[in-house]
Amino acid sequence: MKTLEYLLLGSAAAFPAGAMAAELNLICSADVVICEKLVSEFETSHPEIDVNMVRLSSGEAYAKVRAEARNPQTDLWWGGTGDPHLQAAHDGLSTQYKSPMLDELQDWARGQAETSDYHTVGVYSGALGWGFNTEIFADKGIEAPQCWADLLDPALKGEIQIADPNSSGTAYTTLATLVQIMGEDEAFDYLKKMHANVSQYTKSGSAPVKAAARGETGLGIVFQHDAVAQAVEGFPIEVGSPCEGTGYEIGSMSLIDGAQNEEEAKIFYDWVLTPEVQNMMPDAGSYQIPSNAAATPPKEAPDLTALKLIDYDFAQYGSAERRKELLARWDEEVGSLPLQ
Template identity: 40%
Template sequence: MHRRTVPTSLAAAAVVAVLAGCAAGGNGSGGAEGSSDPVTFICTPQEDWCQLVASEFTSATGIRADYVRLSGGEAVARLSATGDSPEFDAWFGGGAEGHLAADEAGFIEPYTSPNAERIADEYKDPDGRWTGVYVGALSFCSNTDVLDEIGAKAPTSWQDLLDPKFKANVAMAHPGTSGTAYQALWTEVDLNDGDQDAALAYFTKLHSNILQYSKSGSAPGQMAGRGEVATGVIFAQDCQKFINEGFTNLTTTFPKEGTGYEVGAVSLLANARNPEGAKAFIDWTLTAEAQDLAATVGSYSVPTNPDATLTDDMVDLDEVTLEPVDLDDAGAARTELVARFDTEVAPAPKE
């Protein structure tokens, strides 16, 4: 991998050229090219990235793609609601622990893409239940003007968020609806050597400083950008996106004790109506060309394909203290731990 800035116009031109080649004989589209059956996928990243993924996959393969945007928690709930009559063929994005929770409930069909050979072992499941397409580090996204008003500095530790100066000035999503927030919850479990009681005790203390639990994991960054709170707990790539979109009073910091990270995954859903189209979709998402699309719409997560381009807007993971994540444990504990958060800390936001 290499790190450089990609001008949007040049990136778009390169993408068009690459995808034209894919359509003509391309890379990773499998035997489903030109299929008349659409692929319908759950998409968990931000809307503009979802739109681009759907349209460019269709351009590359000739397979029509439809999607429904759902957060990680919403995706698992939607899959549970549909039962044996699935609406979707694949799930793109959202933390791997969410895909593992779906697998625990019987909603994942293992599939090892031939393109997964290019992905590092730590970013894929050995049994093919999920394969990583991007990595994101959890961060504090703070409004420097609001920090000045409350007499606080940008937080650089989890303990900083407990400072009374931050009363009603922190926003985060609810772990029952957001993979981002569940990552924050599980990070505290890891930092407390697997002690879930200690993690929940931390969030009980933090609760008085929380202005609002949002449904979406990125919404707290927008709240910080608008000056509604001092700090939002979100992934760093989302904070950078908001900065580039005009919220220039935002700054990104990381907790020194260690921060959780998300491996955004793609997976094949059980009982898919178009399994071959879904496999072609998964194959395509693992290519460098597909992963390079994210930065063109301001999604600055770190791609997992080593041939993809790293830009200056992406976090240098070597410079952040990452807390090792046991994704299997995080996925297996999700349902029970979220239920405890809902009961012991705060109920999930309603529609």
């Protein structure tokens, strides 16, 4: 097993004492607290590398990497749903890298790497669902939703928030999940009906449940671990998982093609796949399932084996063509509708 100490020794040999500090330009598509935790821990263990981190949602990150394709300003993209990472791989925006940590990863994490011809890799996983404010629901006499169909209840008018799938990987996963469960035409009919209950389409995928935690809305459609994080903080949030089945994410990581600091990016890439680093994540409020098989899943994390997960087609819904088709249709049929 490649231990954390092994990787640290390797980085020390690469940057001898007295050398000018190297740099790493990182996009992080997880919650900002998680991003800052990773950067702080990495710079503490790798003082020879300064990390320049920007936090962007998955859709924003893909757009930035694409816009900079001729002159990349990003070295590594960590986190966020796997679909845009797969699209970046398809578009030649990321480059192939086979980490020495691959053999230690869960099957689904290695599968993500194989699907992309090793242009991306799974770093965590989590199931889609929602979090709702139990106090708001009790005050308004709203029944706790059990299924996707329940989100059409007129009692929820103005009480649902979900992100925009153009900027948010969470929301795109929701869109792709509903298409796979219902069929495309039926899914868009459902989304147009649910629109009557939506108060806001946010930019960030986790923002809806944070708004629910603050009492600004009743329910946020999010990855369940984001709802768990709010409940652990003491907010009156209950986690829901739809009875019809639900999709899930493989949070991913990609080395950018033409990276200016490729060796530093590889050091971070290998480091963040170790169990020691992945075991730190709950300290930053991250309750996803870690990709290293030797890492310990947080006790608060939803048990994926107990949920009704669909056979999510990452290859199809991570392809550039399918994403563009679905997002264009969403813009035309859902995003263009006025909010009530």
